[in-house]
Amino acid sequence: MKIFKFPFLSSREVIKIRKGTFVVLLIIALAAALLSYYLYFSAGKKAIKQIPVSCQPSWHHTAIYLIKEKGWDVKILGVNITLTVFPSGPPQMEAFGAGQHVIAYVGATPPLPLLAKGMDAKIVAVANTEGSSIIAVPEFQYTGPSSLEGKTIMTYPPGSIQYTVLMKWLTDNGVNVSKVNVKSGGPAEILEALRAKAVDLGFAPDPTPYNAVVNGYGKIVISSKDMVPGHPCCVVLMRGDFIRENKEVAVKFLALHIIAEEYISDPRNKEEVVSLLVKYLGISREVAENFPGTTNFQTDPRNKNWLNGMDLLCDELYKLGITKDSNGNPVRLAPKDIVDSALYGEALKLVPQIKKELGLP
Numbered sequence: 001m002k003i004f005k006f007p008f009l010s011s012r013e014v015i016k017i018r019k020g021t022f023v024v025l026l027i028i029a030l031a032a033a034l035l036s037y038y039l040y041f042s043a044g045k046k047a048i049k050q051i052p053v054s055c056q057p058s059w060h061h062t063a064i065y066l067i068k069e070k071g072w073d074v075k076i077l078g079v080n081i082t083l084t085v086f087p088s089g090p091p092q093m094e095a096f097g098a099g100q101h102v103i104a105y106v107g108a109t110p111p112l113p114l115l116a117k118g119m120d121a122k123i124v125a126v127a128n129t130e131g132s133s134i135i136a137v138p139e140f141q142y143t144g145p146s147s148l149e150g151k152t153i154m155t156y157p158p159g160s161i162q163y164t165v166l167m168k169w170l171t172d173n174g175v176n177v178s179k180v181n182v183k184s185g186g187p188a189e190i191l192e193a194l195r196a197k198a199v200d201l202g203f204a205p206d207p208t209p210y211n212a213v214v215n216g217y218g219k220i221v222i223s224s225k226d227m228v229p230g231h232p233c234c235v236v237l238m239r240g241d242f243i244r245e246n247k248e249v250a251v252k253f254l255a256l257h258i259i260a261e262e263y264i265s266d267p268r269n270k271e272e273v274v275s276l277l278v279k280y281l282g283i284s285r286e287v288a289e290n291f292p293g294t295t296n297f298q299t300d301p302r303n304k305n306w307l308n309g310m311d312l313l314c315d316e317l318y319k320l321g322i323t324k325d326s327n328g329n330p331v332r333l334a335p336k337d338i339v340d341s342a343l344y345g346e347a348l349k350l351v352p353q354i355k356k357e358l359g360l361p
Contacts, residue, residue, distance in 0.1 A: 052102055053101060054085070058131075058187070058234075060127055060295055061234065065277075072259075079249070084101060089106045089109070089157075096237070105234060107156075108232040111123070111338070112322070112333055113317070115338050121240055124243075126299050128297050130225040130229075132209075133294060134153070134222050140219075149179040153181070153199060153200065154201075155184070156184065161234070164320070195217045207290065214286050214287050223294040231313070243340075251350060255348075259351060301341045302345075310338075314338075
């Protein structure tokens with residue numbers, strides 16, 4: 001092998017150059033390897049430009065309105081939350097299943113049919129329990145569950161919390177549900193039907209019952225806390241791919257949810273919350289003043305009573321034939337199939353620091 005010689009350099013100087021060149025090349029190679037490593041893993045991650053979240057026009061979802069109104073999303077998450085509002089859970093879950101949103105504030109039952117078919121998502125927190133009421137037109141004589149026989153009631157579609165609670169309550173009280181005419185509609189349709197007396201009763205979440213009373217469309221005859229005491233209502237649902245690809249953001253979002261629920265539950269903040277509801281729900285201050293109504297705000301998906309309630313709802317949807325696998329076979333889900341409480345535990349650890357960043361006590 002022929003070695004090129006530098007006629008103007010000594011052998012010792014040539015060796016020094018070779019050693020120096022090797023060091024430079026080694027540094028370049030290491031830098032190139034590190035760059036490739038970074039680019040490879042960065043390419044595998046989706047950059048978050050915004051977080052699409054869906055919810056409903058109910059004060060059950062006040063937490064997400066507060067997070068958005070106060071700009072906590074940008075301050076803590078570093079990205080903007082975009083909100084899409086749906087009239088009820090079933091149509092909301094159609095959009096969620098199609099990937100239009102990565103987080104949903106939704107009733108605990110609407111996700112179950114999709115989860116039974118294998119949808120990659122989990123319930124990661126509770127938003128509230130109870131919080132719905134049956135409203136009757138003023139002249140209706142309510143004497144108990146049996147007084148609904150032969151009457152027409154409008155509530156949220158099959159698969160919703162309200163429909164599920166209504167069916168369970170009627171059945172548990174010996175009412176033949178085939179003798180009750182149940183129509184489907186969202187809050188606006190329920191209010192209009194009561195106003196026009198096109199139905200005898202409506203069953204809806206807060207604040208719709210108070211809206212009906214304030215406007216003279218009806219009277220509250222029973223609340224869901226007396227129909228199925230302690231029943232789960234709304235939850236925070238997250239897509240699995242969002243959690244896996246953006247774990248830190250997912251945990252911080254959940255911490256904000258916990259903080260927001262604590263904030264809205266503090267009586268000292270009621271006037272602020274009332275103004276928030278007037279803005280986001282388009283209701284009158286007179287209606288908003290009824291907050292929180294029969295809504296019980298809580299967040300912990302590890303709560304045993306809540307988990308027992310979820311098991312009850314899973315059983316009810318199974319009996320109604322609503323949860324089926326992709327082949328159409330009935331599926332009896334259990335809380336362990338649909339709830340991931342690990343993320344909640346991680347979020348709790350962040351709450352003190354994030355509250356400090358937000359200037360909260």
